[in-house]
Amino acid sequence: MIVTIQPSQIKGSIQAPASKSSMQRGCAASLLYLGTTVIRNPGHSNDDKAALGVIKDLGAKVETLADGSLKIAGTGGVNPESGTVNCGESGLGIRMFTPIVSMSNKRITINGEGSLVTRPMDFFDEVLPQLGVEIISREGKLPLQVKGPLTPKDITIDGSLSSQFLTGLLMAYAASNAKGVTITVDNLKSKPYIDLTLAVMKQFGWEVENRNYEAFHFKAADPKAPAASMPPPPQKTYTVEGDWSGAAFLLVTGAIAGDITVKGLDVQSTQADRAVLQALQSCGAKLSIQAEQIEVGPAELKAFQFDATECPDLFPPLVALASYCKGTTVIEGVGRLTHKESNRALTLQEEFGKMGVEIELQNDLMLIKGVTALKGAAVHSHHDHRIAMACAVAALKATGETTISEAQAINKSYPDFYEHIQELGAIVNKKSVAPNA
Numbered sequence: 497m498i499v500t501i502q503p504s505q506i507k508g509s510i511q512a513p514a515s516k517s518s519m520q521r522g523c524a525a526s527l528l529y530l531g532t533t534v535i536r537n538p539g540h541s542n543d544d545k546a547a548l549g550v551i552k553d554l555g556a557k558v559e560t561l562a563d564g565s566l567k568i569a570g571t572g573g574v575n576p577e578s579g580t581v582n583c584g585e586s587g588l589g590i591r592m593f594t595p596i597v598s599m600s601n602k603r604i605t606i607n608g609e610g611s612l613v614t615r616p617m618d619f620f621d622e623v624l625p626q627l628g629v630e631i632i633s634r635e636g637k638l639p640l641q642v643k644g645p646l647t648p649k650d651i652t653i654d655g656s657l658s659s660q661f662l663t664g665l666l667m668a669y670a671a672s673n674a675k676g677v678t679i680t681v682d683n684l685k686s687k688p689y690i691d692l693t694l695a696v697m698k699q700f701g702w703e704v705e706n707r708n709y710e711a712f713h714f715k716a717a718d719p720k721a722p723a724a725s726m727p728p729p730p731q732k733t734y735t736v737e738g739d740w741s742g743a744a745f746l747l748v749t750g751a752i753a754g755d756i757t758v759k760g761l762d763v764q765s766t767q768a769d770r771a772v773l774q775a776l777q778s779c780g781a782k783l784s785i786q787a788e789q790i791e792v793g794p795a796e797l798k799a800f801q802f803d804a805t806e807c808p809d810l811f812p813p814l815v816a817l818a819s820y821c822k823g824t825t826v827i828e829g830v831g832r833l834t835h836k837e838s839n840r841a842l843t844l845q846e847e848f849g850k851m852g853v854e855i856e857l858q859n860d861l862m863l864i865k866g867v868t869a870l871k872g873a874a875v876h877s878h879h880d881h882r883i884a885m886a887c888a889v890a891a892l893k894a895t896g897e898t899t900i901s902e903a904q905a906i907n908k909s910y911p912d913f914y915e916h917i918q919e920l921g922a923i924v925n926k927k928s929v930a931p932n933a
């Protein structure tokens with residue numbers, strides 16, 4: 497799909513989309529919970545759909561209720577119905593579900609699509625055999641073939657590439673009834689995503705002690721505890737949070753293109769990308785943070801400094817913001833961008849370069865030179881949802897129109913993105929492209 501965006505007047509109010517990080521975790525927890533969960537505000541991104549597909553393949557029964565909520569009958573473990581699962585293009589999906597799939601004693605192939613096929617999974621080649629799981633990968637890439645059952649034990653892992661592997665291990669350990677064991681983690685990155693994992697697990701009754709993000713301890717069984725615990729409640733309700741990662745694009749839209757209100761975000765959320773508020777504050781955007789809604793609008797924007805090491809998904813929206821800030825913005829954490837849907841440091845440099853924005857990479861730092869006027873240009877998403885959205889937002893105050901090729905990449909996380917910015921006044925035109933065109 498090719499999307500054309502014209503310079504536009506932006507104004508209005510919009511509801512943030514559902515967070516795929518919250519939705520995918522909710523799906524995994526609902527599968528592992530022995531009982532029924534109603535998921536309110538479920539997402540419908542491709543990553544969310546993939547997570548629902550995986551849990552169905554692992555034995556969960558999923559029903560859509562009249563109000564759009566999902567009712568999920570969990571299995572309390574995994575009960576695979578076939579020999580394969582497909583995680584779509586989701587990094588979190590494959591890294592969270594692989595340890596969970598490994599709870600089964602059946603041989604199961606885990607596959608995925610698009611950019612996921614080239615993203616690194618060699619963590620599992622090293623770690624899963626230590627937990628009693630046989631694994632065959634294509635030299636650290638998909639497809640993965642695993643055969644468990646995973647046995648929780650004390651282990652030390654590397655957390656520097658991604659937090660997502662730890663999210664999967666924490667869930668699989670909890671669901672395997674881990675007691676008196678510790679996962680020690682060297683150099684954990686994207687820490688708030690682990691806060692989100694632990695928060696979701698807590699809602700489902702799994703407690704893990706976080707020892708300063710260096711060790712995660714599952715308490716030993718209490719010998720004095722009564723033998724039979726209370727039966728689980730028949731039905732749990734899990735509400736998917738509004739998405740700070742997708743909303744970051746909306747909030748930046750407000751800062752550069754017109755006064756808007758974004759609703760449906762929890763200002764107390766553990767989501768990493770809530771930190772977009774700090775960047776908006778630092779650059780001088782008009783900002784009013786209320787419990788129910790966030791109002792943001794344009795002002796004299798000045799260059800800012802921001803460390804995105806723990807919230808790498810903020811790079812694309814912050815590059816769009818920095819393009820409109822006077823002076824040179826410095827964002828730290830470039831090393832975190834290499835293995836996303838694209839190598840985002842390079843793709844941001846290339847695509848924003850086409851719009852006249854100079855981006856310099858200095859080791860872990862990205863330097864973005866703000867310009868007085870961006871040029872509309874023909875840009876490419878590189879099949880990366882966040883690159884498409886960043887270009888679309890930047891295009892709203894550019895001179896001339898911008899066309900975005902492979903613009904459908906947004907479906908990975910925020911399928912309603914173009915409609916949402918249209919509701920805010922953006923002039924958007926979508927054109928399908930024949931598959932072989």
Ligand SMILES: O=C(O)C1=C[C@@H](OP(=O)(O)O)[C@@H](O)[C@H](O)C1
Nearest residue numbers: 517588657658659660686689809
């Ligand atoms: O756990 C999650 O929901 C995610 C964790 C982050 O990945 P890393 O831990 O690999 O940085 C983030 O970039 C990704 O979009 C979603």
Ligand SMILES: C=C(OP(=O)(O)O)C(=O)O
Nearest residue numbers: 585586587588809836837
């Ligand atoms: C990198 C992302 O997701 P994932 O790693 O889950 O594919 C993202 O949403 O930007």
